[in-house]
Amino acid sequence: MAESLPSTEVPLIADLTPDVSDERLAGVRVGVVTFPGTLDDRDAARAVRIAGGTPVPLWYKDSDLQSVDAVIIPGGFSYGDYLRAGSIAAKAPMMREVHRAATADGTSGSAPLPVLGICNGFQILTEMHLLPGSMIKNDHLKFVCTDQRLRVENTETPWTAELDRGGEIVVPLKNQDGQYVADARTLRQLEEENRVVFRYVGGNPNGSRQDIAGVTNERGNVVGLMPHPEHAVEPGFGPSSSGTEEVAMRYGSDGLRLFTSLLRQIVAA
Ligand SMILES: NC(=O)CC[C@H](N)C(=O)O
Numbered sequence: 001m002a003e004s005l006p007s008t009e010v011p012l013i014a015d016l017t018p019d020v021s022d023e024r025l026a027g028v029r030v031g032v033v034t035f036p037g038t039l040d041d042r043d044a045a046r047a048v049r050i051a052g053g054t055p056v057p058l059w060y061k062d063s064d065l066q067s068v069d070a071v072i073i074p075g076g077f078s079y080g081d082y083l084r085a086g087s088i089a090a091k092a093p094m095m096r097e098v099h100r101a102a103t104a105d106g107t108s109g110s111a112p113l114p115v116l117g118i119c120n121g122f123q124i125l126t127e128m129h130l131l132p133g134s135m136i137k138n139d140h141l142k143f144v145c146t147d148q149r150l151r152v153e154n155t156e157t158p159w160t161a162e163l164d165r166g167g168e169i170v171v172p173l174k175n176q177d178g179q180y181v182a183d184a185r186t187l188r189q190l191e192e193e194n195r196v197v198f199r200y201v202g203g204n205p206n207g208s209r210q211d212i213a214g215v216t217n218e219r220g221n222v223v224g225l226m227p228h229p230e231h232a233v234e235p236g237f238g239p240s241s242s243g244t245e246e247v248a249m250r251y252g253s254d255g256l257r258l259f260t261s262l263l264r265q266i267v268a269a
Pocket residue numbers: 074075076077078081085118119120121174175176177178
């Protein structure tokens with residue numbers, strides 16, 4: 001494994017790039033952590049750029065968060081999913097820093113860091129106990145790859161503030177260990193505290209308890225979800241099966257709203 005970070009200087013497709021008129025967004029620095037076996041760091045960085053922010057590559061072995069305003073733990077196969085998906089990456093030096101910043105108590109003047117874990121990133125966050133529950137093999141024991149409908153259940157996190165509560169988005173889902181499980185008490189607590197952020201609709205693709213696709217921590221700054229919003233950030237790249245061109249255009253960029261939400265929440269804070 002080459003010890004290098006991916007370049008974030010990816011070209012954008014000018015015609016498809018949303019008009020980002022608020023120049024303050026570019027001042028928001030969003031870290032994207034890369035581990036051995038990470039796949040989706042480039043797309044996460046690209047999503048931040050398309051939303052108008054500045055992605056900051058973070059290497060798993062380092063311990064300097066580089067004054068980022070938020071962190072994304074991207075998807076992929078960190079350490080080849082050996083032992084349990086996400087369990088080895090959870091012990092990385094960079095993740096110690098992420099844990100410290102995400103649980104900051106505010107007495108030192110620092111608000112808790114917004115963190116988004118996508119797929120393998122969600123698995124890593126549960127392994128670190130930043131989020132409750134665990135991810136086990138899909139109930140049908142096969143890898144799933146599909147355009148997934150999700151209902152937005154919670155718009156009180158920085159990552160979902162601009163989504164419509166009760167509305168639907170469609171983004172890709174692709175994993176083998178996507179079945180969300182937790183004990184009955186934890187599940188009840190998640191429901192009572194409105195901490196289920198996304199729920200599968202149109203069929204449960206992996207056997208997750210209560211159709212849970214994404215959850216948040218008690219303070220709402222840490223969010224994890226199995227589907228991939230960073231793969232749905234450009235209009236026109238939506239699901240081919242979604243019917244009209246207009247629907248495909250909208251679905252193609254549903255994921256972008258998580259990143260624009262985050263950037264605008266930070267600018268407004
Ligand atoms: N897309 C991903 O991040 C894959 C996550 C994980 N390695 C799994 O297959 O469950």
